[in-house]
Amino acid sequence: MQNTVACYKWVADEADIRVHPDLSVDLSRAAGRISEYDKHAIELAVQLAGNSGGQAVGLTFGAEPVRKSLKDALSRGLDEALWIKAPEQATVDAVVTARALAAGVKSLDGVGVIVCAEGSGDSYARQTAPRLAALLGLPVVTSVCEATFVDGVLRATRRLEDSLETVAVALPVVVAVLPQINRPAIPGLKAVMAAGRKPVTEKTAEELGVDLAPKSEITSMKGFAQARKNVLVESVADLVAALKKEGIV
């Protein structure tokens, strides 16, 4: 039996981000949600645990607002959740996140596969899986678009720039998956109801001895200005005329 872990991140919904005319960024009205990419990681962890008769554990790190993610995560088929709680106002970066997740994994038994998404919806830095593997002393396979597990061996197809590379690696292993890996099911009412009864373990970063000192500092955030004309034309003829004037057609 192999237990699986799905790491997921609670992120601000980018659709709610407001960029003011002076390009200042307002995240205060952005609702939180589980990063879309992480839903694929959860789906894979659930499927693998089901195949091997193990438990699928959702693992997340963050301050109090992350509490809202637990029921959603559990409704996606996970058996239990482990929340590593960060202190309020803590400034975390990829270094701190990987330390916390590694401490979380170490507190679990019989883990065969740790699944992360290739990147998160907010930062898409693609650091978590390799960092986590390095901290746990495990091998890592990133950019995975297909994965099968047979007899304790992962066979994964990685999407590189110009080729697909198939690798084999014995468990335990950390994998980072691309959205192509699967299609996460939308939780039904029954799954949502059941989620409320599933076990959640809360541990603070301090009690796990996580070093919370980050290595990078965000000095500014500015809306990206795409200088476009934003001209609405009334007819196809007007559009064709405008494109001719631009020298495009």
Next chain:
Amino acid sequence: MTGIFVYSDQVSLACELAGFGKSAGAETHVVTTDEAAATELKSCGADVVHVLRGGDNPPPEAFAGAIAELLKGAAAELFLVGATVRGRELAASVAGLLDWGMASDVSGLSYSGGTLAIERLVYGGAVVQRETLPAPAVATVPAGLCEPANGSATVEIADVVPDSRVQVVGTEPIVRQGTSLAEAERIVSVGMGFNQREDLSLAEDLAAALGAEVGCSRGVAEEREWLPADRYIGISGLSVKPQLYLAVGLSGQVQHVVGIRETKVVVAVNKDEKAPIFKVCDYGIVGDLYTVLPQLTQAFN
């Protein structure tokens, strides 16, 4: 601390990064796991080329441990890695092993006084974030940000033991149909506004009339599977830089439009006047694509 170390599985990108090291006035070291590449890497501005070899032709990622040892032993101040799939994994593995900070896929960087200052896109490209990282630190850097230089480096060859846990058992090229979208001059891009797969012929007809390629949003490729995954444009897909990008029935979420920012002229056709695509286009038509597309095709034929 002394020295900027660089690595890329693409030789031209490794040369660009070496050029950055030289322009920053640091002793510059290029690391390679490909002995044959050393000749070319010797002459692009680095002081030393380190060839790491070992194992039975392992992938570069297998050298993360050996590279971490090399950086630690040399008290390196920066490790700059070309932002490819292999490079990103290797860079973050090294950063994890050394407990260094790392900036991923930077869109700008500078280094002085022991501080790396970078700029990168977050939230699907809607926001430009600036960060500072004290050395030692790692960054992944895409092609085209730094200039290669000239010079002559000494070559040091070291036999190391690569990680053999991940074994490559097969590789096949990705076969792309048609011209590469990334190179296309004109693109007609389809979104979720199409009712059924057959209706994409409307976009194909327009593309044929314009001599354009057909691209799409992530939803069209991955949720509906109407077009292959290598046709979708956006943060987790392709970045394109055509003269003309014609977005049809495509809402224009930030994750998508980050992939079209290098476009000269963006045109949007959408029946929803509130669609975000109208804020990032040059010309827009509020209208039903089922009416507008045949008219456009006729106009260009």
